[in-house]
Amino acid sequence: MTDVRGELLQQIKDKAVVHGKVTLSSGKEADYYIDLRRITLDGVAAPLVGQVMLDLTADIDYEAVGGLTLGADPVATSMLHASAARGKVLDAFVVRKAGKAHGLQRRIEGAEVKGRRVLAVEDTSTTGGSVLTAVAALREAGAEVVAVATIVDRATGAAEAIAEQAGVPYVFAYSKDDLGLD
Ligand SMILES: O=P(O)(O)OC[C@H]1O[C@H](OP(=O)(O)OP(=O)(O)O)[C@H](O)[C@@H]1O
Numbered sequence: 385m386t387d388v389r390g391e392l393l394q395q396i397k398d399k400a401v402v403h404g405k406v407t408l409s410s411g412k413e414a415d416y417y418i419d420l421r422r423i424t425l426d427g428v429a430a431p432l433v434g435q436v437m438l439d440l441t442a443d444i445d446y447e448a449v450g451g452l453t454l455g456a457d458p459v460a461t462s463m464l465h466a467s468a469a470r471g472k473v474l475d476a477f478v479v480r481k482a483g484k485a486h487g488l489q490r491r492i493e494g495a496e497v498k499g500r501r502v503l504a505v506e507d508t509s510t511t512g513g514s515v516l517t518a519v520a521a522l523r524e525a526g527a528e529v530v531a532v533a534t535i536v537d538r539a540t541g542a543a544e545a546i547a548e549q550a551g552v553p554y555v556f557a558y559s560k561d562d563l564g565l566d
């Protein structure tokens with residue numbers, strides 16, 4: 385049996401971890417950055433993302449998956465395709481950072497979320513602010529957010545913020561310890 389989880393971990397270590405001073409989305413400073421777009425948009429690694437995230441959330445019942453653009457988008461589509469390959473239909477959606485003023489003026493694009501059980505996903509979570517924005521938009525649109533799932537958790541407050549502000553389970557595929565970061 386192939387170790388998909390182990391393979392993806394190695395891909396992340398090899399391709400996504402960048403050491404050096406960076407300013408994060410929250411405005412905080414950090415000594416490293418995990419650029420998971422180099423994974424979720426990589427021809428070798430991206431198919432593994434869908435499998436690992438489906439396995440991670442196998443005990444959670446949801447019909448559609450997505451999160452705040454852009455980090456979440458390829459996570460959701462990778463899960464959609466991996467689910468289809470397993471014979472199960474899984475829809476995806478994209479939560480815009482702001483509403484759109486033209487066209488159909490939708491904040492959430494793609495699958496209808498109203499009245500459906502949805503999983504909010506993320507590539508990396510630092511403060512959890514981005515995914516919490518997605519959760520708020522999804523709830524406003526009438527979705528039932530059943531959980532939050534991220535590929536890498538940086539152990540910098542996201543778990544606590546999601547528990548307090550969203551009140552749903554939070555799961556992640558890899559911790560910073562898995563990546564050998566401190
Ligand atoms: O938990 P948080 O503190 O919100 O930080 C994590 C977020 O930061 C990054 O996105 P970024 O804001 O850089 O935007 P992008 O996805 O559009 O690149 C990353 O993709 C997460 O979405």
Ligand SMILES: O=C(O)c1cc(=O)[nH]c(=O)[nH]1
Pocket residue numbers: 407408409410416417418419420508509510511538
């Ligand atoms: O907090 C962030 O902005 C952030 C951290 C990180 O490691 N990777 C990323 O894409 N964003």
